Amino acid sequence: MKNALQMIKRWDIIITVLLLVISFIPVSIFSYQQAKVEATTENPEYVAVISSRNEEVKRVTLTGHKGTERLNIPEIECNPNTVELHNEEIRIESSTCPEQICVNTGYISKPGPAIVCLPHQVVITIETVGGGEDVDPLIISS
Structure with a gap:
């Protein structure tokens, strides 16, 4: 287990976290668009x-x-x-x-x-x- 932890470098963690954050961008854009649509159609x-x-x-x-x-x-x-x-x-x-x-x-x-x-x-x-x-x-x- 100790050898596996020594193989992980600082940039590996940074890239993984960055990719994880980027993966949530489509969800946030879609949620924003849906909220905007619901706000423009009051009492349809x-x-x-x-x-x-x-x-x-x-x-x-x-x-x-x-x-x-x-x-x-x-x-x-x-x-x-x-x-x-x-x-x-x-x-x-x-x-x-x-x-x-x-x-x-x-x-x-x-x-x-x-x-x-x-x-x-x-x-x-x-x-x-x-x-x-x-x-x-x-x-x-x-």
Whole structure:
């Protein structure tokens, strides 16, 4: 053990600490950006946009919605009553597609995630309306 400690030099420790500090820079930048986005969108109104085959079918205001409601949307082939609103969240409750990815996505309530049903070409996204300017989403690549 004593030989291993003698192999470590002062610059080895300095470089290791420096690399450790540098590794936290992306986390701090991302946190700063998220805080800035949240500060610019005070009291936003969220609207769910339901699209089928690249055409907007329906817009539903999520902000302030109370209770549970099933939407009747005949343009959606999977089932007309599959879209469910629960309080300020939306989801696809059931579908006839084989893998059920859209159903397993669950509820969404804020911009960012989307519900996509590829076999029936249905997309549900959430947009921000009012309460500040729309902020371009951050592109994160790895």
